[in-house]
Amino acid sequence: MSELRRRVDAITEAADSFRVRAFFTGEKEILEAGKFSKEEYERYLDYLLEDEFRRRLVLGVIREGNGLTIDEIAHRAEFSRLEVIRHINALRYEELAERKSDGLVVAKREEQRKVPYEKIKFIVEGGLCTGCGGCIAACPVYAINFINEKPVIDEDKCIGCGICNVHCPRTFFPISLIRESLKGSPVDVETEGVSFYRQAFTAQTAKEKVKQVCQDGGIVTSILAYLFDRGMIDCAIGVRKADEEWRTQAALVTNVDELLGIAGTKYTVTPSISLLEEVKRRGFRRVAVVGVPCQIHTVRKAEVYSSELLSFLGEIVVLIGIFCMENFGHTALREIVEGRLGVKLEDVAKFNIEKGKFYVHTMSGEERSIPTKEISVLARHACHYCPDLTNELADISVGSIGSSKGWSTVLIRTKRGEKIFEEAMKEGYLIANSLPDAGMELLQKLAKGKRKRNLEALSERAKEGKYATLIV
Amino acid sequence: MIVVRVKCTGRVDVKHILEAIRQGADGVMVVGCHPGECDFGDGNMKARQRVEFAKKVLDKVGLGGDRVNMYNVSAAEIGRFRDAIMDMIEKLKKIGPNPLRG
DSSP: HHHHHHHHHHHHHHHHHHHHHHHHHTHHHHHHHHHSSSHHHHHHHHHHHHHHHHHHHHHHHHHHHHBOOHHHHHHHHHHOOOHHHHHHHHHTTTTSSSEOEEEEEEOOOOOOOTTTOTTTTTHHHHHHHOOHHHHHHTTTTTEEEEEEEEEETTTTOOOOOOOHHOTTTTEEOOOOHHHHOOOTTTTTTTTTTTEEESSEEEEEEOOOOHHHTTSSHHHHHHHHHHHHHHTTOSEEEEEEESSSOOOOEEEOOSHHHHHHHTOOOOOOOGGGGGGGHHHHHHTTTTEEEOOOOOHHHHHHHOOOOOOOOHHOEEEEEEEEOOOOOOOHHHHHIIIIIIIISSSOGGGGEOOOOOTTOOOOOESSEEEEEEEEHGGGGGGGGGGGOOOOOSSSTTSSSESSSTTTTTOOOEEEEHHHHHHHHHHHHHTTTTOOOOOOOOHHHHHHHHHHOOOHHHHHHHHHHTTOOOOOOOOO | OOOOSSGGGGGGHHHHHHHHHHOSOOOOEEEEEEETTTSSSSHHHHHHHHHHHHHHHHHHHTTTTGEEEEEEEETOOOHHHHHHHHHHHHHHHHHHTTTTTO
16 A cells, blocks of 8 residues: 555544544634634644544554554654554554553454543543543633532533543553653662652751741742742642631642742642643743642643643643642541541641641641541542552652651652752752652552552452553 | 535535545535525535645645635526636646546
8 A cells, every 4th residue: 555545544534533523523612612712723623633643644554464562563653652652542542452462552443433532421420530620621612610529511511522531631541651751861760669760858948938837848839939939930730728627729829929828738639730721811821730649640641642732721840749648528528537536627727647647736736646547448439549659750749758757758750850959959948868768668668558559449440341540 | 527416515524525535536626605695504614614624634645735625606606616617627737636546
């Protein structure tokens, strides 16, 4: 078959693919919603067409071969290995290709297929939704709202374009692909449990005003303060305490004063990533995102599978990841604090998880605790399918595990994270020592435990057949 | 030349246009009503949008977007119809025959 015919076949299929067709058909509604301009609409449509075109070229190679390795496909299609893996992940999700037990990739017969990018309602109903808010930021027609700690689709507005599905970290999530693309130099240490990193520190803020408001070492606040002071970001996405009862709200802060007002960890689900939409609406560009692993996953997935749309929303300067064992809905938090510990939520000054215990510090200076094992059943359902404790895909991961009181453990994972952290240190925002081995061992132990437990839960779920997160 | 009659140009899909080219047609000419005169509301506008998209697709693989064109001609405008055909022929002469044929 001639090269031209191969390309024409691929582009014909691409033009008829679900995503292109859906986005193309929805032009009127998308432009009327006003989130994306005409120019952005056209750029995204172009991006989709090009993306599907290349994906179908890969599919064409897979169809012609009778079981090929990834390297063979990359060679024949003349694409990079990472790009081929990216497309194969998506083709597997779309059920157009499969990977056999011997690792060879084959095409699947096209049967009467389900909609490949179904709206994310099934994720919510299946208890897999992490509540990150990524779908809300991505939806081109404002059809998704966050109600009762979950995204709810307004069926009257929804155009069925499937963008929420593409952005959702729980439909399929290419963790090894992202890891491979973030990693990149001999400096990286690969450690079981905590994944790759360049440097590991135990660190503390050097700013007095941060010390007064921070959770542990005040690292996140200090790094953001440094970025604001140097004019490197226009805004940062985090979480604010919304009321006396510790309900939370995603917060977009635009300067150091606002930043200091939202310091400290909150243990309730918050759709932070939805604020990327506000970044765009308010005309900001450069943004730092602070989040738990599932939220960071969302941004990373968008970087890989929907980079064009992400670029309309904002330019990500740094992703700061918080360690996370599990998270709670507000009702569960109330049950823990009021039911189990006998403290009124509005009397709580600070929460903390340390050495396997969940601590509550009251306004009157009292301290109560409960082993995390006992409250883990109250964690959100979705948390039981998350293998990531140390926020493996962030630029900088921060948490208390492994450091002593008043200090934070910091894993620098990427070059961009390293540069920012070192500069902040040099300019006197932070002090950092290398992480003691005992700290790293503890972190590894806990991270491995979470990974093992939750991967098991995930594979149990996969056996049931439908809708298990595909981690490939 | 093959004439495909449709009740409304709104019936023409990108897929139809591309399939014609794939099977070796030199060009596809979509002839519909004037804007605002669609019996069904906006069939002709949809057709125009699809033709524009098909052009983009053909350009991407180097077949030439000008192989596909939309003309608005009402049933009474014989002169305009002739001009449209001449225009189409001119454009196709410039691009040359479809390399997928033969």
